[in-house]
Amino acid sequence: MILAFVETDASGATEVSREALTLAARMGAPLHAVVVGALPDGVVEQLGRYGVEVVHHAVGDAVAAFGGAAWAAAVQDAAGDAGVVVAPGTPRGMEVAAHLAARLDVPMAANVVAAGAGDPLRVTRQVVGGSVLEEMELPARPAVLTVAGHAVEDEPGDGVTATLRTFTPQVADADLVARVVSVEPVDDAGRSDALTSARVVVGAGRGAGSAAGFDATVELAELLGGALGVSRVVTSLGWRPHHEQIGQTGSRISPDVYIPCGISGAIQHWAGCASSRTILAINSDEAAPMVTKATYAVIGDMHEVVPAINAEIRRRRG
Structure with missing residues (x-):
């Protein structure tokens, strides 16, 4: 099973998250997604169009506002026996994936543009500011990776009917040391x-x-x-x-x-x-x-x- 961490906004899954889902769906394994915090209307159906079978929705005061370590704890709870965890290559996606990899003591591949379906998992990623493509293997499980923004075309698949699973993740006090405490609106x-x-x-x-x-x-x-x-x-x-x-x-x-x-x-x-x-x-x-x-x-x-x-x-x- 592959688990995709999905960021959302008022309109649903963000663009880079949809690109990450497209890459994950091409890997051929059953696909799940995890959304932390707000779950916009229609997002479960939207994720189903990318082949997501189960949407894990993390709720609770500890994850209501963004915190890299706390959200990583939620993703870890949802991951279960996932062989691969994919996140969008955004500031939040990168932070959550890095925390998750550290918690699991596995490597993380950032800015991936292509991934295979073998074992060990072989990925291609951007390095040196995107001027060089590097191929690397991720033998550890789960393999944790982020998808470079706009490097993969956003392409929904045939679609499935996704089911929703709501859960409250186990978050330690230490995971809440760094978190968003207020948001200032800007134009x-x-x-x-x-x-x-x-x-x-x-x-x-x-x-x-x-x-x-x-x-x-x-x-x-x-x-x-x-x-x-x-x-x-x-x-x-x-x-x-x-x-x-x-x-x-x-x-x-x-x-x-x-x-x-x-x-x-x-x-x-x-x-x-x-x-x-x-x-x-x-x-x-x-x-x-x-x-x-x-x-x-x-x-x-x-x-x-x-x-x-x-x-x-x-x-x-x-």
Whole structure:
């Protein structure tokens, strides 16, 4: 049996969770899922469309709010004799999987993009910021892994009728030392997940020149229905907030299209954007690492190129 840890929001299973379910279903074993905390209406039926036979719903005061160790305890209770535990490659998914692997004293494979069905389990995962694919074996049971965001297409299967099992996990006081105690609402502009879930991201770096130099890139992101991301130097200089930062110490993105403007492409930034499916770099330096790695590149001043793109988009839209 394979157990998938599923994150939810108001609309049901999150996108990266659905991608993780798709990968898990391809492994050929009976599939169960565990949801901790809120269970949105219709999510049991939704998970059934991915082949989930049983949905384990963990409830109780100890897991009502997020806590990595407490939620890992809930997943461990649901796992039973599962041979594989799969989690989405999100900050929460990574934290829960890491706690679970530590509790079970087994290795964890992060950022998996493909998995077999043999024994030992063989997986392919992204390393070095997604620029290298590594194959590894997980001989221990259960095998614990996280699925890299947007590396697997979200594909429901033939579907089954899922049943719901509600349980209260055993959570020790030590598991509650670190947990969410309050949540402050923010608008969409302040959500870091708006960046990581965007299908189009427009990036801006030192080439913006100043805090006032982002108007054109912000407009381009809005015209394309995407999100704005920035390099570390931009946040270090205080030009833009940290939740917009892409890179090793920021957010990891996997959009369909990434348009980095005035970003040199240092390895720390590349670690956060290497999973982008198509990269269109705009840079005045044709030898910049971002230009040499991009799918397409425009060599020019971002302050001239981006406004021209915006004007053309507006013209074509009338």
